[in-house]
Amino acid sequence: MYSPPVSMVSATIDRCLPVTSIRTLGIRVADVDFWKEVALFNANAIVSTARRLKRILEWPIHKLLPVAVKAMIMPPNNASISNKTWNDEYDSGAWDFLSTTKEVGRYSVIVGYCLHFKPAARVLDVGCGTGILARWLSGAAISSYLGIDLSEAAIEKARQSNIQGAAFAVADVTAFKTSQPFDVIVFNEVLYYLRNPEEYLSRFARCLAPGGILVVSMWHHADGVRTWKRLRAGFEELDRIRIVHVPSGLRWDVAVLRPR
Ligand SMILES: C[S@@+](CC[C@H](N)C(=O)[O-])C[C@H]1O[C@@H](n2cnc3c(N)ncnc32)[C@H](O)[C@@H]1O
Numbered sequence: 001m002y003s004p005p006v007s008m009v010s011a012t013i014d015r016c017l018p019v020t021s022i023r024t025l026g027i028r029v030a031d032v033d034f035w036k037e038v039a040l041f042n043a044n045a046i047v048s049t050a051r052r053l054k055r056i057l058e059w060p061i062h063k064l065l066p067v068a069v070k071a072m073i074m075p076p077n078n079a080s081i082s083n084k085t086w087n088d089e090y091d092s093g094a095w096d097f098l099s100t101t102k103e104v105g106r107y108s109v110i111v112g113y114c115l116h117f118k119p120a121a122r123v124l125d126v127g128c129g130t131g132i133l134a135r136w137l138s139g140a141a142i143s144s145y146l147g148i149d150l151s152e153a154a155i156e157k158a159r160q161s162n163i164q165g166a167a168f169a170v171a172d173v174t175a176f177k178t179s180q181p182f183d184v185i186v187f188n189e190v191l192y193y194l195r196n197p198e199e200y201l202s203r204f205a206r207c208l209a210p211g212g213i214l215v216v217s218m219w220h221h222a223d224g225v226r227t228w229k230r231l232r233a234g235f236e237e238l239d240r241i242r243i244v245h246v247p248s249g250l251r252w253d254v255a256v257l258r259p260r
Helices: 006-016 020-025 029-058 067-073 083-092 101-117 132-138 151-159 197-205 222-234
Strands: 124-126 144-149 166-170 182-188 208-219 235-245 251-257
Touching: 006 251, 067 222, 083 151, 101 132, 101 182, 101 208, 124 132, 132 144, 132 166, 132 251, 144 151, 151 166, 166 222, 197 208, 197 222, 197 235, 197 251, 208 222, 222 235, 222 251
Parallel strands: 124 144, 124 182, 144 166, 182 208
Antiparallel strands: 208 251, 235 251
């Protein structure tokens, strides 16, 4: 915001108080200097208050709202990110944080659910990224693992990791077809990027072997809340665990679903 320089404020006051009126009012020169100082002080105070007010008004008020309220009033904003964007982000390391400690909770729960509900499962990991879940599952008692992802860069990194027993393919969720049956299909932090997530979940559920399950993980923000609500209509929730990473306050819900 524009702040008038001291000299300009001072000159304006001089123009407003011509010598004659100073004489008429009997104001001494020293008093004029005093009032100039007062006026200058007030002008600066007004300018800095206005600046502070502007900063307050620009502050994103929605940050104060609880997640459920945001889900009601804010539009979803992640659907349809191009695979070029995903490739650039994977190449730049923007998603490397998925391998950090704060994400450990959700991978642990997903692995736990796979082993508890479907020992020796054939696992399909939809939107597998660089294969972090595959690494977690590589020593576990599963029959097979297939990870698919839109991003060639992510799949390349996954393949370079040489994870034992894991296969990867570049594929778009919206076009993926298979005749292979799976016991567990995982949607790990991927549903926010699909326009009608419940539609794709239903489509993939047709690839489940009898008694098969879907495992869904979403972090706690407006899109996640909205999507859980939509999934409840078509799927029975067998279980759900809420994970809180205490130092960062990040939360995830991981649920086991089966078609109704
Ligand atoms: C937040 S990352 C999660 C990666 C992985 N599931 C994990 O948690 O480690 C989301 C992933 O979904 C993938 N994705 C987004 N839209 C997709 C689509 N239409 N088909 C396949 N994968 C998609 C992205 O390329 C990205 O790797």
